């Protein structure tokens with residue numbers, strides 16, 4: 001077997017056009033004038049990975065190499081992996097199957113495998129990092145969105161008693177939870193759950209539901225559902241997992257990685273968190289049932305909070321698209337179906 | 339005299355050779371999708387092979403004077419590096435879960451190690467790149483990398499980023515002057531003024547696009563909200579594209595045209611803002627709407643444009659460069675640094 005190409009000398013940029021001759025296990029490199037450059041055995045030669053559209057190059061033990069001029073040159077290689085990969089790349093049926101199944105596999109990985117891994121690892125995370133994380137979040141919120149609560153202390157005491165006694169009734173550890181009250185114009189009527197068990201209730205929320213303690217309780221239990229299910233930690237592990245996938249698996253796609261880490265992650269997050277909202281709703285309904293409060297009180301709470309949610313304005317369409325919270329109507333329907 | 343000048347220009351032009359890129363979209367797509375598939379079903383274990391094969395395809399299809407570039411990283415080494423990097427990540431995560439102080443300490447360590455990681459990572463990428471069987475390399479040292487890549491950019495914050503173009507010029511000059519092809523160093527002297535030209539040209543473009551999109555969105559928002567959202571999205575993508583293309587074009591032209599490897603090679607880059615903006619804009623659109631499947635098309639198209647605008651003039655020493663990278667396999671530490679995949 002004789003092949004034309006270029007010989008690259010070891011340790012320098014010197015080159016010459018050459019011919020390679022293979023007889024059995026014996027390999028000879030000759031210049032175009034017929035001078036012998038190198039003589040060696042097959043076992044001392046490394047064959048490069050086979051890639052469609054490119055010739056197999058040879059690397060000799062002294063560091064020199066040979067690149068054939070013909071693109072189609074293939075040596076009998078012992079790398080099975082490289083052979084299989086190249087065969088797939090050149091087989092139309094295999095390509096079609098791969099093309100169809102790859103997006104499905106990615107989907108499966110992101111929406112089934114990673115969430116499951118996140119769920120089981122989240123349970124292993126101890127309290128210390130959760131407290132650390134929550135402390136940071138709390139500082140940020142206090143600095144940017146929170147003012148001291150203006151609700152009178154009597155009412156606050158009533159809510160606290162109701163909340164902690166309900167935790168006891170449900171067999172949950174009341175020491176794990178801390179209920180805090182703040183006024184926030186930005187967040188309006190809202191409740192937040194931090195990973196370490198801190199629950200924040202805004203004045204807006206209290207004003208809306210103060211006459212309906214069962215409904216207020218149902219909102220608090222929704223937040224307890226977030227904490228009991230480790231939602232924020234799961235969300236963090238999930239985005240980490242997706243991040244690693246896009247860096248290593250999909251690999252080196254810089255443009256795509258940027259898009260995903262920018263707006264894409266947001267979209268993914270909102271779809272993850274959508275699942276989590278529904279899970280927290282379910283937790284609230286089940287808990288209410290245990291203490292004999294009908295789920296209608298929770299539905300009432302959602303309707304009341306939502307009533308001044310979106311004013312018919314020009315940007316409400318945009319807000320809806322960007323909002324991470326699933327539509328209230330959809331959630332209400334799901335709760336009704338429980 | 340005039341005649342002489344033209345003559346000289348003629349011979350110069352004759353020696354300038356286009357870098358050639360022969361990669362084909364259809365071919366690269368087949369390679370890329372199979373690699374992606376294999377990476378997923380092996381849960382990432384195949385991903386280093388995928389990276390090497392994909393990179394080899396792009397590098398080997400790039401040639402100057404008939405000699406192909408090559409990417410010589412060993413997949414098994416990259417795999418080791420990635421495993422160690424992920425292991426370190428998990429170790430730090432677990433440790434800081436029990437001792438919150440560990441997290442702060444490792445952040446500080448990472449910050450202090452950053453120049454070193456950057457040096458190793460840059461050096462690794464370049465040593466794995468060969469031309470005519472000779473490796474490139476980067477010989478940055480800790481102090482200078484800290485100074486140019488971390489400290490000066492940090493200082494420029496206090497000038498409201500007005501000093502940033504000058505800082506970036508010094509950083510890329512440092513980076514190029516510490517880059518080697520075999521035993522020969524690159525030589526580069528860049529002008530801050532050109533960086534300011536790029537900076538203000540970019541600002542001008544962005545301001546123009548911002549105003550036009552702003553007006554269009556406002557006019558349409560009342561009656562055609564869908565249209566106004568569309569304008570916003572297009573504007574957003576256009577701003578991404580312009581940021582990459584305006585800066586990229588001016589700076590790439592300037593750096594190539596003012597850098598050389600003495601006695602070995604000099605360069606001439608003739609990129610233009612308009613066509614390149616078009617390419618980047620449609621690239622982003624294609625990536626978004628194909629959910630990433632258009633990546634091979636994007637990569638090939640980019641390489642084609644970049645190589646078609648880059649000419650190289652080789653000089654007498656082109657076949658006398660000595661390869662200084664002896665060992666083919668680099669230390670595991672380099673692979674770990676490489677696993678961070680930092681690029682400047």
Ligand SMILES: [Zn+2]
Pocket residue numbers: 222226277280
């Ligand atoms: Zn919620």
